[in-house]
Amino acid sequence: MDPDKPEKWFKLAFDAEDPEEKIEYFSLILEYEHLDPELWSNEAMALVWNNKGIALSFIGRDEEAVECFRKSVFLNKNDVDVLCNMGVGLFNIGRYEESIKCYNRILALDPGNENAWINKGDILELMGNHNEAIECYSRVHKEIELDNKFAIVWHKKGLAYFSLGQYEDAAECFTRVLKIDPEHSDAIENLKTAMGNTKKMNDDMKYQSSSYL
Template identity: 80%
Template sequence: MDPDTPEEWFKLAFDAEDPEEKIEYFSLILECRDLDPELWSNEAIALVWNNKGIALSFLGMEEEALECFKRSVDLNKSDIDVWCNMGVVMFNTGRYEEAIKCYNRVLTIDPGNEHAWVNKGDIFELMGKHNDAIDCYSKVHKEIELDNKFAVVWHKKGLSYFGLGKYEDAIKCFTKVLKIDPEHLDAIENLKTAMARTKKMNDEMKYKSTSCL
């Protein structure tokens, strides 16, 4: 393969470990004026923009990465990976509502996309919208799937219930986490705290009932 062709630059970019080197090769492709249209469709060029954006994001160049992702979706609006990447950048730069819009776009294309549901839930949780977060996390699992990725989601859901003061629901979630991963330290500690809060609430209720007699 000719080392000075876009096809070879593409291969070199993927093989490179240095993000700056990746960016250099992807830029050469994007600046090339005589790309073979049979090899370089809009979808292929969109892929290059996306991967250049990923490399820029890795270097902390979020705004430059975002411009690449936008160029990518202009060429291929159905690529959910790019919309997810845009969502991550929007989240990292504090643009939560825009990040949610990106994940909504993903879910329009792929309603069952777990990555989008979890990330959207995380944003809602960060914004203090615990009920919305719970709704998102609930899309990822049905009951108790024996997989560590589901343990993570059950734990997130438990924290959302905890934020609402629904400690008994939080206990159920943390318990599910520990059925999947018995050594999940955060779940162990959060379960203890939720149980202590529940006991305190119950004791207060009993005291109020007694004092009313």
């Protein structure tokens, strides 16, 4: 391989199927000391760092991947895709608060970014912040959208309501899932459970009311 052709390494990296091979070629570019600044601008180098990070994440080297994404963001601060990659990487290594900060940065740049709202909601739900998760999911789903993506979000929202013991709200969400995807097995079972819990709560309330008479 011609050592003076980082452009060739870049193409080889993109064409390679093996993530470790990609990492090797991207590393060669990043370590090369005589890059043409007209070809290898900050934006181009940010792309290299990002793609090296993606390759590292494919083989489970998430700590290293996050550092690559950080370097990419340093060179191109407003790249929403890289910020999203970094958010996922931080989530994978259990740094939830930092991951949320990434999604907040994305939403400051692109308030309608659905993936950021969903991922932020997922982290908040995992952390037990169910009401905040519901707020995030509510920014995504659309009343008239018949799309599996929206079915997934309605289901996530239903689970968050379920965790709060708000079974009627949960049942409504699972019903919306089934309007989009009638064969969604989890939604079918969760709807049954939510409806059963709602009936039990109502029966308990009636019993308590009658006991005071």
